Amino acid sequence: MATVKHVYDVINEAADFSTAMDFDNPGLLVGDPEEMVRGTVVALDATDAVIAEAAGRGANLIVTHHPVIFHPIKKVTADMPVYKLVRAGISVISAHTNLDKAPDGVNDILCARLGLQNVVVVGEDGMLRAGTLARGMTPPEFAYYVKRLLDDQAVRYCDGGRAVERVAVCGGSGGSFLAEAAANGCQALVTGDVKHDVMLDAVRMGITVIDAGHYGTERFVVEYLAELCKRALPDVPVAVAHADASPTTTI
Numbered sequence: 001m002a003t004v005k006h007v008y009d010v011i012n013e014a015a016d017f018s019t020a021m022d023f024d025n026p027g028l029l030v031g032d033p034e035e036m037v038r039g040t041v042v043a044l045d046a047t048d049a050v051i052a053e054a055a056g057r058g059a060n061l062i063v064t065h066h067p068v069i070f071h072p073i074k075k076v077t078a079d080m081p082v083y084k085l086v087r088a089g090i091s092v093i094s095a096h097t098n099l100d101k102a103p104d105g106v107n108d109i110l111c112a113r114l115g116l117q118n119v120v121v122v123g124e125d126g127m128l129r130a131g132t133l134a135r136g137m138t139p140p141e142f143a144y145y146v147k148r149l150l151d152d153q154a155v156r157y158c159d160g161g162r163a164v165e166r167v168a169v170c171g172g173s174g175g176s177f178l179a180e181a182a183a184n185g186c187q188a189l190v191t192g193d194v195k196h197d198v199m200l201d202a203v204r205m206g207i208t209v210i211d212a213g214h215y216g217t218e219r220f221v222v223e224y225l226a227e228l229c230k231r232a233l234p235d236v237p238v239a240v241a242h243a244d245a246s247p248t249t250t251i
Contacts, residue, residue: 002233004061004091005033007040010232011063011225015095015102021125024097025067030082031091037061039237042226042244044218046081046092049243055088057239063225065106065218067094099221101126106171106221113149113220114190116167122184128177129169130184136163139188139208146190152216153250158199160208164188171217175209182207192217215246 008028011017020026039059043050046068054062062068068081076083085092100106101121107129111119116131137145142164143157167188168181174191175198181189182205189207192214202209222240229238 001036001038001236003033004028004031004035004037004093007037007061007063007229007232008033008093011093011095011228014228015099015105017095017098019101019126020096020098021127025070026094026096026098029067029069029092029094030085031061035060035091037233037236039239040229040233041239041241042222042229043241044215044222044244046085046094047243047247048081048084049245050241051081051084051088051090053241053243054090057237059237059239060090062090062092062241063229064092064094065096065099065221065225067096068092095225097127099225100171104224106218107169109220109224110169110171110190110217114146114167114169115149116169122168123177123180127170128174128180130166130181130186131169132166133164136165139164142167142188142208143210146210146212150212150216152212155213155216156194156211158202158209160187160202160206162187162206162208164208171221172214178202178205178207178209190217213246213248215248219244219246 040061041054119131122128122130139159147155164187166186168186170191173193175194190210194211
């Protein structure tokens with residue numbers, strides 16, 4: 001059996017924790033690095049439902065994309081995930097912006113799902129990717145294309161008024177990269193959590209923006225995280241959480 005630290009080290013090798021953005025809080029956030037891992041559950045978030053599932057499976061490690069502790073905590077009460085994790089004896093490793101920018105991480109996986117070619121890293125922080133479509137599409141056609149390939153219930157988009165050939169991609173919340181996408185010759189940006197004012201700016205700049213949701217653009221990385229865990233734990237059960245789901249419902 002391997003320790004929690006061994007799993008951390010394997011993830012760190014694939015997505016160096018030291019490369020995370022300054023505002024971020026990835027790493028081993030709950031638990032003992034020297035504890036032997038009996039079972040692992042992988043999810044985007046360590047929600048109450050995911051914690052309950054891990055406990056039910058007898059797992060003592062949860063690996064997530066989103067940090068279970070992001071903002072400073074001034075108290076820990078019984079209704080909080082951290083309290084429930086400690087009571088259940090479950091450790092948590094979270095790989096966040098380090099996994100967004102890592103080779104084969106969130107944004108490379110998203111580019112692959114969208115069939116982008118000649119993908120390059122854009123910008124100094126390494127978060128944004130840009131690539132080309134096999135053929136040009138109108139903005140509405142591209143919006144339906146993204147919806148289908150990401151298997152989303154729905155997407156929001158603004159029509160930039162130009163054919164889409166070169167696409168910028170940022171999983172999660174990447175509306176702030178609009179100007180960078182435009183500066184790198186992209187006619188479209190695929191991301192999530194896009195604010196109204198960003199959509200207005202995009203129309204003015206002639207950029208089609210597809211808001212496929214935070215969950216919708218990041219959920220595919222969970223399988224990759226699970227593969228990393230299986231690499232670290234060949235003799236230990238590793239499962240993608242059935243309880244891992246978007247907190248929203250589209251009607």
